[in-house]
Amino acid sequence: MSEPIEHPPILIVDEQEKLLRLVAMLMSRIGFPDVDGVSSGPEALEKMRQRRYALVISDLNMEPMDGLSLLREIRGDDTLMNTPFILTESSFDFEDINLAHQAGADAFILKPFDIAVLKNKLKQVINRKPRKREAPIATQSTLEQEFPMLGKY
Template identity: 85%
Template sequence: MSEAPDHPPILVVDDQEKLLRLVVMLLSRIGFPDVDGVTSGTEAMEKLRQRRYALVISDLDMEPMDGLTLLREIRGDDTLMNTPFILTEASFEFEDINLAHQAGADAFILKPFDIAVLKTKLKNVINRKPRKREAPIAAQSTLSQDFPMLGKY
């Protein structure tokens, strides 16, 4: 059974079951009927290893694995690293955004969701180009060749 490209599967992760059901319902209403929901990062990783998702939408503040840890797990896995990832939270601190950006978050959405913002973010994130693994050793040697003074510090 092939999945329709206009209805890509989405995985929603939120440890609050009522909010999880609400997000799944909202996604269905705006044209994404193929949505799975789980209440923990561990369950999310299990699902991600069983099925390819077009997007993960995860709450930031969860226990025991928070959304940032889940994001890092996904980005660290060669098979999953290109899975688009949106973090959600009722409020974001600058440090949260900075850490999530460094970890590879594709977007942030504040709760409660504004439908127009949700649609726009989904479209932008799902259509984003795949990531490429950086080669840190090669990058370091290139930098030291191009800028020999860097090796002195």
């Protein structure tokens, strides 16, 4: 008998409940049924310190902590720094993209997005090399060991 396939957990961060549900539905359709949703950056950090996520998809414009501040917090934390991170927004200007890139965003998705766009971005993000510090905590191989399904996307 074959072992059940484990689906890596995904965290969605968006103030709009409808968008949280939409992204969760899209993730489920492409093979990621284990999705948690929160409506703020502080909630996201709390969740991430309780559970290891294979990916964070966050809205850029939120209060009290926007997606860029959330990203900076994650990249500044040795335990969380290698968590793939996708920013979403209805429009990005050059400054947004530049700041997010400098902060360590792995990808950007314009809203509204569809399954094809999401799949494409997931492939880019999941196959990237890990970030390094002087003494790196997590490596790509560690992510793949924790979430073997990642190698299939």
